[in-house]
Amino acid sequence: MMNIVQMGLGPIGQQLTRYLAEREGISIVGGIDPDPNKIGNDLGEHAGLQKIGVEIAPDLDSVALLDKADVAVITTLSSLKKVSPQIIEAAGHGLDIVSTCEELSHPWQTQPEVAKRIDEHCRKQAVSCLGTGVNPGFLMDYLPSVLTSVCQKIDKVKVERIQDAEPRRKPFRDKIGIGLTEAEFKAKRDSIRHVGVEESVRMIADAMNWQLSDVEETLELVKADRDLKNDRIDVDKGQVSGVKQVGRGYRDGKEVITLVFKAAAGVTHSHDTINISGTPTFTSTIDGGINGDIATSAITVNAICSVREAGAGLKTMLDIQVPAYFDEASP
Incomplete structure (x- = not known):
């Protein structure tokens, strides 16, 4: 079983909850959003599903089953500078990371200092980090x-x-x-x-x-x-x-x-x-x-297994195995 923590529960985050919940071999063990109106609610109900027994927490340290988590799925911001502290925090807990942050998709020339800091931290923590989505991340690159x-x-x-x-x-x-x-x-x-x-x-x-x-x-x-x-x-x-x-x-x-x-x-x-x-x-x-909302959520889920196998550091879509659809996640 691969255990997932979601960070960011807006429209894309909610769609991801639904997509993750339907995949065999994946279990959502945490959901994070700082919105006071969401904190304490059941993550499944928040996404329009039945209760899944996971309460939305305000931050990563408040996730009850954090020690069981394998991967953080981050769907919060487009700005790499703003999302980088979330990446650093998740990596610090030993979590591989898949994010829909557009500026994370290929930051080596656009924001080299931030990219280097993320890469070095992920390598130190022996985790992998990927920015993906439909665009950037697939259709136009x-x-x-x-x-x-x-x-x-x-x-x-x-x-x-x-x-x-x-x-x-x-x-x-x-x-x-x-x-x-x-x-x-x-x-x-x-x-x-x-x-x-x-x-x-x-x-x-x-x-x-x-x-x-x-x-x-x-x-x-x-x-x-x-x-x-x-x-x-x-x-x-x-x-x-x-x-x-x-x-x-x-x-x-x-x-x-x-x-x-x-x-x-x-x-x-x-x-x-x-x-x-x-x-x-x-x-x-x-x-x-290609419908962007469907595709962004789908490729984020499908990339999880590839990220787990990618090795430590900051990756782009060019660095990982093809993030093909899978019926069941490998343990």
Whole structure:
């Protein structure tokens, strides 16, 4: 039996509780969230399940069965600087770590000092730490890196993730500014973006041992071309319906990696498309795209066994065994 402690019980954390609870060979022995309205509640009931006999605790030291835990699943923050103390604490208790922190997916060039500190601490504690998710962590970095495996030569990699944001959870819709006016968007510009684009560019380059001369990222708002109103969203024509973000990686001044991320309410043709230019040149498209909330929760669960086998230190998706679906976790 593999014993899990969850840290962070928002929408993704609750979905993870449901996904973890249904897997054979996995037992949730603790759940942590500092929200006073959650503390003391049964973790299963909090996630819409029957009681599982685990009370939500305010911090790691308050988890009654902490000494039984093997892995911490951290779904709290996107900022690596803010989540790193949680990682350090979990590692200090001898727990392997899987986190959905976007900036943890490939931090070696973006935040080298924090990455080094986490890596050294995990090695000292003989535990492994991984940042993963659907994006970053799979669709716009790991998957295109895998597709280059069949190429004799690569000239350029371009990825497009175009998705209708309406079905996504509310925190995601808020993060991309849905329903704001243009003035409100500009005022909140620093906090409205999809986190992890540069990390994805860096991961692809790392996979192919490319040394990038520059990485740049642009963001622009997407305006609604019609009224978008239902029980989930209320957007007038002309208001912000989402964002378009582009990351570019250069070698000797030449653009060799292009990542286009567009998430907006009302998108009519969602898709995930990877174009590999080289020998051979080909395009792979997932028509309809992958639902981000389902996929993030699923890959986090599926990565647990791979992280347990990964060896000590800070890992990326390029370092671990393929995090394939499993019916039952190995002890």
